Amino acid sequence: MHIMNAQTQKSLLTLGGVILIGLIILGFVKYKNLRADNIKLTSTLSVKEEDLLKTNHEKQELTEALTNANATIETFQGQLNGLSSTVGTLVKLKETDPELLKKYSKVYFLNENYVPKGLGDIDPIYRFEKTKPLQFLEKPEPYLYRLLDDARLAGLDLSIVSAYRSFAAQSGLKSTYKISYGSGANAFSADQGYSEHQLGTAVDFTTTKVGGNFVGFDKTPEYAWLLENAYKYGFVLSYPKGNSYYVFEPWHWRFVGVALATRLHEDRQNFMDLEQRQLDAYLVNIFN
Numbered sequence: 542m543h544i545m546n547a548q549t550q551k552s553l554l555t556l557g558g559v560i561l562i563g564l565i566i567l568g569f570v571k572y573k574n575l576r577a578d579n580i581k582l583t584s585t586l587s588v589k590e591e592d593l594l595k596t597n598h599e600k601q602e603l604t605e606a607l608t609n610a611n612a613t614i615e616t617f618q619g620q621l622n623g624l625s626s627t628v629g630t631l632v633k634l635k636e637t638d639p640e641l642l643k644k645y646s647k648v649y650f651l652n653e654n655y656v657p658k659g660l661g662d663i664d665p666i667y668r669f670e671k672t673k674p675l676q677f678l679e680k681p682e683p684y685l686y687r688l689l690d691d692a693r694l695a696g697l698d699l700s701i702v703s704a705y706r707s708f709a710a711q712s713g714l715k716s717t718y719k720i721s722y723g724s725g726a727n728a729f730s731a732d733q734g735y736s737e738h739q740l741g742t743a744v745d746f747t748t749t750k751v752g753g754n755f756v757g758f759d760k761t762p763e764y765a766w767l768l769e770n771a772y773k774y775g776f777v778l779s780y781p782k783g784n785s786y787y788v789f790e791p792w793h794w795r796f797v798g799v800a801l802a803t804r805l806h807e808d809r810q811n812f813m814d815l816e817q818r819q820l821d822a823y824l825v826n827i828f829n
């Protein structure tokens with residue numbers, strides 16, 4: 542075993558010490574650098590976090606603004622829809638002849654120059670006399686045809702004997718009645734009946750058996766069917782049995798629209814029983 546001399550031992554210790562100190566210094570430097578980096582990173586991180594918070598806040602504000610804008614658009618859209626539906630109603634009302642739901646009486650009747658707009662020829666298959674032309678307002682004509690088709694499907698024999706009549710034609714008719722029936726003509730074809738045929742929305746029905754003079758029409762199954770079903774097609778009996786406005790005319794039916802006819806049927810009321818303003822409320826939807 543060799544024993545190191547004291548000198549060598551001392552040198553080695555010194556060297557070890559120097560290395561150790563060097564390592565400590567290096568470690569310290571490294572530590573300081575790392576710490577500096579850490580501080581820098583931490584501060585960068587906090588800046589980024591602040592940015593992120595700010596961004597999130599801005600995002601929230603933008604979302605709120607967007608929601609508000611959408612709500613405003615929706616409100617405008619709603620107002621616009623309401624407005625266009627009002628305009629639509631007004632246009633529809635403007636295009637609908639206000640005379641169509643007027644009550645005619647001895648004091649209020651149509652002007653002699655009144656001619657309805659949109660008259661059309663009635664298909665011969667629905668006429669009592671195939672060769673005699675008849676006219677009805679074109680818009681409610683499909684309702685009239687459906688009524689007659691359904692009556693025929695029910696095994697009934699219903700046809701139209703009279704429809705649109707001009708003021709002149711009606712006056713002629715009245716004087717004929719006057720010649721035939723004398724002063725009683727007023728009870729058979731008075732002023733109210735005039736106006737409704739002049740409108741182009743009133744018809745006189747008959748059956749083959751009853752014919753053109755209507756005698757006994759109120760005893761037919763066709764009349765009973767009309768009483769139960771005509772309202773479904775928008776037709777009402779203008780002068781029912783026992784009414785106070787005019788003589789009973791079981792053959793004379795007027796188109797007033799499905800809604801009004803249904804209401805009158807359900808309430809067991811007559812057209813003439815309602816106030817004019819109540820009737821006018823149904824004008825806008827008369828052809829629905």
Ligand SMILES: [Zn+2]
Pocket residue numbers: 734738743744745792793794
């Ligand atoms: Zn009539």
